[in-house]
Amino acid sequence: MNMLVPTRLHGEGKPVSVENLVKRFGTTPAVDDITFTAAAGRLTTLLGPSGCGKTTTLRAIGGFHDADSGDIRIGNRSVMNLPPHRRPTCTVFQSYALFPHLSVFENVAFGLRATRVRRSEIPARVGEARAMVGLEALSRRQAGQLSGGQQQRVAFARALVMRPEVLLLDEPLSNLDARLRVQMRSEIRKIQEEIGVTTIYVTHDQEEAMSLSDRIIVLHQGRIEQQGPPHEIYERPRTRFVAEFIGTSNLVPVRVGDLRGDRVEIEIFGGRLSVPRPTEPELTVGRELHAVVRPEHVRIAGQSESGVFRATVESRSYLGASASYVLRMSDGSSLRAALPAPRGAALLTEREQCTVSVDAERLYLLPVTA
Numbered sequence: 001m002n003m004l005v006p007t008r009l010h011g012e013g014k015p016v017s018v019e020n021l022v023k024r025f026g027t028t029p030a031v032d033d034i035t036f037t038a039a040a041g042r043l044t045t046l047l048g049p050s051g052c053g054k055t056t057t058l059r060a061i062g063g064f065h066d067a068d069s070g071d072i073r074i075g076n077r078s079v080m081n082l083p084p085h086r087r088p089t090c091t092v093f094q095s096y097a098l099f100p101h102l103s104v105f106e107n108v109a110f111g112l113r114a115t116r117v118r119r120s121e122i123p124a125r126v127g128e129a130r131a132m133v134g135l136e137a138l139s140r141r142q143a144g145q146l147s148g149g150q151q152q153r154v155a156f157a158r159a160l161v162m163r164p165e166v167l168l169l170d171e172p173l174s175n176l177d178a179r180l181r182v183q184m185r186s187e188i189r190k191i192q193e194e195i196g197v198t199t200i201y202v203t204h205d206q207e208e209a210m211s212l213s214d215r216i217i218v219l220h221q222g223r224i225e226q227q228g229p230p231h232e233i234y235e236r237p238r239t240r241f242v243a244e245f246i247g248t249s250n251l252v253p254v255r256v257g258d259l260r261g262d263r264v265e266i267e268i269f270g271g272r273l274s275v276p277r278p279t280e281p282e283l284t285v286g287r288e289l290h291a292v293v294r295p296e297h298v299r300i301a302g303q304s305e306s307g308v309f310r311a312t313v314e315s316r317s318y319l320g321a322s323a324s325y326v327l328r329m330s331d332g333s334s335l336r337a338a339l340p341a342p343r344g345a346a347l348l349t350e351r352e353q354c355t356v357s358v359d360a361e362r363l364y365l366l367p368v369t370a
């Protein structure tokens with residue numbers, strides 16, 4: 001499916017600034033004092049588990065919820081007192097909210113008919129938006145007769161046709177099967193980059209967030225846990241929640257054994273390992289910490305080969321492109337390890353003894369309380 005993408009249809013987008021936003025339902029805050037900026041022309045993702053306040057934040061930006069306090073500015077202008085249709089935003093809801101008995105054309109044209117766009121211009125505008133999402137062939141079909149993926153395209157075209165300065169997308173791919181989801185996310189990213197529309201994208205899927213975003217804002221219980229570009233969120237999680245929510249992490253209890261210049265020797269798995277000394281947290285000999293160890297930074301070797309720590313294979317799952325293991329270390333702690341491109345015959349089996357090394361340069365220390 002090839003999409004035709006005109007360049008800079010919307011001009012330069014505007015930044016969206018959310019400042020100290022609070023939204024309560026009853027007495028419980030669904031959004032609890034959050035502040036962030038979605039940069040102009042970039043894709044910013046609100047990522048977090050179910051109930052963390054993503055939709056509530058997006059609806060406040062779109063004008064569908066009144067905030068209890070805080071401010072929302074688009075460009076230099078506060079939009080807090082504007083109703084949804086007066087804001088320069090367009091929202092694609094998770095449910096798509098199409099009119100099932102109207103044709104694709106009428107669904108896409110719907111918003112334009114309520115604006116001052118001349119009637120004679122509407123077919124061209126609709127045609128342009130449809131071409132962007134690869135829907136040229138389906139103009140007359142009723143929306144209710146489309147597949148989930150096609151409905152998603154209509155919903156997207158219906159937003160793009162308005163040429164919004166800010167596009168708000170709430171889990172737009174969640175109704176699609178896994179393969180289509182992966183395909184559509186690269187198409188959305190391509191359109192977004194080409195037209196340069198400021199986009200705020202909501203998802204609970206960390207892989208989707210990683211692959212699409214210029215910047216990720218991780219939400220947890222109505223608060224921002226961490227924000228930054230995808231690689232920073234993955235490589236330098238600042239809290240236990242982020243380390244465990246983004247990808248898979250081992251949080252290994254360790255203790256500071258010795259400090260030497262820019263290195264720190266930690267006691268881990270009943271042995272010692274020299275790792276880079278972080279600027280934070282403050283380290284003193286004897287302090288207990290968590291080491292964040294990604295499964296892909298663990299190397300497993302057979303019993304006879306060299307490795308730093310001894311372990312036993314507790315369980316294994318073979319995934320084709322990789323295999324993952326749960327290892328029991330000699331001090332009793334468990335460690336998840338991922339092995340890329342395994343050769344079936346060479347896989348370790350349950351209860352097999354092995355040696356393990358950990359990439360010390362990628363290991364990351366967190367306070368136990370983080």
Ligand SMILES: Nc1ncnc2c1ncn2[C@@H]1O[C@H](COP(=O)(O)OP(=O)(O)OP(=O)(O)O)[C@@H](O)[C@H]1O
Pocket residue numbers: 025030048049050051052053054055056057204
């Ligand atoms: N209209 C409402 N009335 C009362 N409580 C609400 C309302 N809308 C949301 N909430 C509550 O606010 C919290 C945040 O909800 P929100 O819909 O923003 O979560 P979410 O991050 O979008 O979750 P999901 O991934 O499940 O869509 C939840 O605890 C939810 O139950």
Ligand SMILES: [Mg+2]
Pocket residue numbers: 054055056
């Ligand atoms: Mg939601």
